[in-house]
Amino acid sequence: MANVYAKRPIVVTRGKGALVWDINNKQYIDCTGSYGVCNVGHCHPRVVEAVKRQAEILISCHASFYNDARSKLLEKLAGIAPKGLDKIYLSNSGTEAVECALKLARKSSGKPEIIALMGAYHGKTMGALSATWDKKYREPFKPLVPEFKHVSPNDLEKMKEVITEKTAAVLVEPVRGEGGIRVLSNDYLQGLREICDDKHVLLIFDEVQTGFGRTGKNFACEHSGAIPDIICLAKSVAGGLPIGVTIARKEVMSSLKVGEHTSTFGGNPLVCAAAAAAIDVLVEEKLAERANKLGNYFKGELQSLQANSKIIREVRGLGLMIGVEFRFDVLNILNKSMNKGVLILDAGRNILRFLPPLLIEKEQIDTVISVLDKVIKEEENERLPGSTSDQNA
Numbered sequence: 001m002a003n004v005y006a007k008r009p010i011v012v013t014r015g016k017g018a019l020v021w022d023i024n025n026k027q028y029i030d031c032t033g034s035y036g037v038c039n040v041g042h043c044h045p046r047v048v049e050a051v052k053r054q055a056e057i058l059i060s061c062h063a064s065f066y067n068d069a070r071s072k073l074l075e076k077l078a079g080i081a082p083k084g085l086d087k088i089y090l091s092n093s094g095t096e097a098v099e100c101a102l103k104l105a106r107k108s109s110g111k112p113e114i115i116a117l118m119g120a121y122h123g124k125t126m127g128a129l130s131a132t133w134d135k136k137y138r139e140p141f142k143p144l145v146p147e148f149k150h151v152s153p154n155d156l157e158k159m160k161e162v163i164t165e166k167t168a169a170v171l172v173e174p175v176r177g178e179g180g181i182r183v184l185s186n187d188y189l190q191g192l193r194e195i196c197d198d199k200h201v202l203l204i205f206d207e208v209q210t211g212f213g214r215t216g217k218n219f220a221c222e223h224s225g226a227i228p229d230i231i232c233l234a235k236s237v238a239g240g241l242p243i244g245v246t247i248a249r250k251e252v253m254s255s256l257k258v259g260e261h262t263s264t265f266g267g268n269p270l271v272c273a274a275a276a277a278a279i280d281v282l283v284e285e286k287l288a289e290r291a292n293k294l295g296n297y298f299k300g301e302l303q304s305l306q307a308n309s310k311i312i313r314e315v316r317g318l319g320l321m322i323g324v325e326f327r328f329d330v331l332n333i334l335n336k337s338m339n340k341g342v343l344i345l346d347a348g349r350n351i352l353r354f355l356p357p358l359l360i361e362k363e364q365i366d367t368v369i370s371v372l373d374k375v376i377k378e379e380e381n382e383r384l385p386g387s388t389s390d391q392n393a
């Protein structure tokens, strides 16, 4: 395999709910959720059952043919999508969901320019990469797609200034994930909606990481009520199988003509059956509500760690999408936590990122907190010898 992933030295062989096991049968609480893919948990029985059933009937069916599993999914997606978003394009990943949105914006507006935010992450194919901010991803692949601009977030005046006659769309993540778990305020998102309406510019939300219950609502846009013209989804929508979803207003999506944007695997029946089951789980097990409740609890516990720590700068997030910013890089904390049975992500050099399955139990969160407490104290002792904040140490 290409050497493009920063590897963790364990072989994961099994998963169930919020837990995974390695090849030596060591158990871990998975706060990575496979990079935010496992909102319904690892191997949810309803997803497993749906995949098994569909695998025995029909695995492959190109979207040029109608298919019952795909129709069922489209109906369910339309049922939960934000109001007014009703035409759906199915692909295989987050970056593809964004590519579709970018092409839709250009095609439906007849204009070329896309405005994204500093700190944004939208994927690594050439269009999505052109909207991604970080130099380390962009520089090696220049020249990128032209007519992409980045502006600072939370500055509506700046946004008004940079939008021109050429602007097709503004593209934002309601919470920047890779960019360090930075939540855009409801005021800012509502302001963006107004500006885009005023200037006849499309508003695109990349909810690849924030969607599907993660932030405490089915979609993060529901917090502000600012509904985009196009929404991009992926990661957890198919319960762990690869999917990308782009949903747009009918007038916007109808600008694409037959053959202009397609994908061999888009709408694959096996993936659609898994996604339909995952949507049932999301709705029936009220996972968004659960993410809200448990997210508040988790954040509160992390804030208690912060209150007793000299090396934590900030705890922030929405629902079960939580970041903890440190004064130092977090590699040691990631490794030590892993050794103690807790898998965590980073989001930049000095930020821990938690994207656990939304089915995580309160007791599992308590275990994560107690492991982190120990690891952070160890780290604090190493980084700032003699200044431990652990009164009992």
Ligand SMILES: Cc1ncc(COP(=O)(O)O)c(C=O)c1O
Binding pocket: 093, 094, 095, 096, 098, 121, 122, 123, 124, 173, 177, 178, 206, 207, 208, 209, 234, 235
């Ligand atoms: C907000 C956002 N957009 C797009 C992507 C790209 O998704 P994928 O890795 O499935 O291509 C990601 C991946 O982390 C993401 O977080």
